[in-house]
Amino acid sequence: MDRRLEPTLADVAKEAGVSLTTVSRVLNNRGYLSQATKDKVARAIKTLGYRPNQVARALHGKRTYTIGLIVPTVALPFFGEIAVAVENALAESGYRVLICNSLGRSDRERDYLNLLIGNRVDGIISGAHNEDLEEYQSIRMPIVTIDRSLSPRIPNVRCDNEAGGRLATERLLAGGSRRPALLTSRSHGLNLRERGYRITCEAAGIEPIVFEVPFHTAPADRPALMAQCLDGAVGMIDSVFATDDLAAAEVLEWARQRDLLVPEQLRVIGFDGTVAVRRALPTLTTIRQPIEDMAREAVRLLLGRIDAVNSAPLEGGADIPEIGEIVEFPVELLEGSTA
Amino acid sequence: MDRRLEPTLADVAKEAGVSLTTVSRVLNNRGYLSQATKDKVARAIKTLGYRPNQVARALHGKRTYTIGLIVPTVALPFFGEIAVAVENALAESGYRVLICNSLGRSDRERDYLNLLIGNRVDGIISGAHNEDLEEYQSIRMPIVTIDRSLSPRIPNVRCDNEAGGRLATERLLAGGSRRPALLTSRSHGLNLRERGYRITCEAAGIEPIVFEVPFHTAPADRPALMAQCLDGAVGMIDSVFATDDLAAAEVLEWARQRDLLVPEQLRVIGFDGTVAVRRALPTLTTIRQPIEDMAREAVRLLLGRIDAVNSAPLEGGADIPEIGEIVEFPVELLEGSTA
DNA sequence: ATGAAAGCGCTAACAG
């Protein structure tokens, strides 16, 4: 910004014929001011079109009233909706959000972390997917994760993924499926949706079949990878639980190309239940995550920690207890016609 | 942020046993420094885990290297992809973006405008939908609009909407449609997609039929509104050009519920061609906007104006010429099986 | 090659 363009407190003070302090006081509505002074200042502010410089205000010390949100990409409906929900929840407390799209690249995530700290955000909500970044361990700042857990020392807000996995798999079985497959972006022991699937299979005496198509696979490469997995299993599986809705959509497309009837020959169920995908594909049966609730809770936890830090005793480490809390929200089955 | 936690320049200076200036110099790599000093300082920085306070840096004058992006909501794939593309284009020049979701509410848009100016962003890219906000006229800051035009005085980057409208309508006619309808979020003389539709209809001697479902209609209310429009036209129309893909998806769903075969009994074509919707609904025939190109151009124009402002003669208005440029990018027909 | 000091725009003691 060119400083010739935006007026400053001093300009207002001169225009109103009072001191800086006085202007600052009416701005912040602090202390006793005569109505006459208030009016004079108000008029000067209006005349000059003055807007307080938040940068200067932030520098003074306290807070920036900005928090950072790191997600893989808001181009995916799930994270786009998370971002909007977080922004809304923050707005209620006068906070704003700096959204960072890591694109799943840990170098970018690291850069963003530094950027956010450099910009002195008051806290960070991370929903990115690099479990490994050691930087997170050394962050001297309130932080909360959403959707995926980062470390036992950092509070995590998520939906009840395991219950969701069970619910999805049970729904497939209830529809008559005998060999449900799992399609996920990363199969491992901590994948709770996968665990729900496996538990349900085991309880029903069914051998699990797990396919993996990495989360950050380019959209153009997905159909081929997916076909590679599924073609080999035709006749063996009779349903698919995809751990996100877009993957489920790709299964539907694969089935269409193979002339498989859904749900008669192949049942499909997804996960997420975002508004955008439901508008695009209302027939998809899926497990809905309560995005708004999750965002609100993440914000509540974060602001709580920020307040704790800011009101901590002035001397001494004052360490806020490291509550590595996990909050899980219940999911919901959305009936469509694909399962 | 609690200042006890993040070290400052002074801390580094003390640790390294040099002056503030020297540290600042090695940080910005300015002036002549002995290698020994550089090393000492570098070591101190590393030891303390020092990161420059960008807030202080920004206050000093120059720029914040942050630009504001205002969109209706990144929860919609089109704007989510715009946001990511803008962020990527900016990152190449060392800029970052403050994303603001107006949710189509002009009060929120106004608040965000003030927020951005208060935070001294270096410029603004607006893709929101409130053509009316008079604030835009008085902004003393580089600004560029994307997707929709705001004022003849503000540069606008968009796709060739009229050509897109023509292309879509021509595609419907080429498929055999005799009565194509338009479904749009706001019908008016400046709606260029609508104009393309009307022009094509007129050239073919066809009476246009226009349905309107407002952009910010709640998802839950859309199917009913849409059915209200379309039910009355069954038998009269044989195809629909929806001016965005999600609306097109809703038309497909309506057709499914009415047992209308697509494309035999009803042809449907959309607009946008976002990656997310194509993953969800790959069969949809649509007009693709070149989002990345648009974002890149918007950023190029904006950074150009920012540089112009910052290098303007120190005295005098120095007014940068008000180039109310319009840049249109060509669209592309994506063949699916719905038209 | 390095340092001292002024100031970016604002807030917050501390006077009066």
Add this chain to the structure above:
DNA sequence: CTGTTAGCGCTTTCAT
């Protein structure tokens, strides 16, 4: 009730 003054953390003349 209102003004003076000292910083917040950093960059940048101007000295040395």
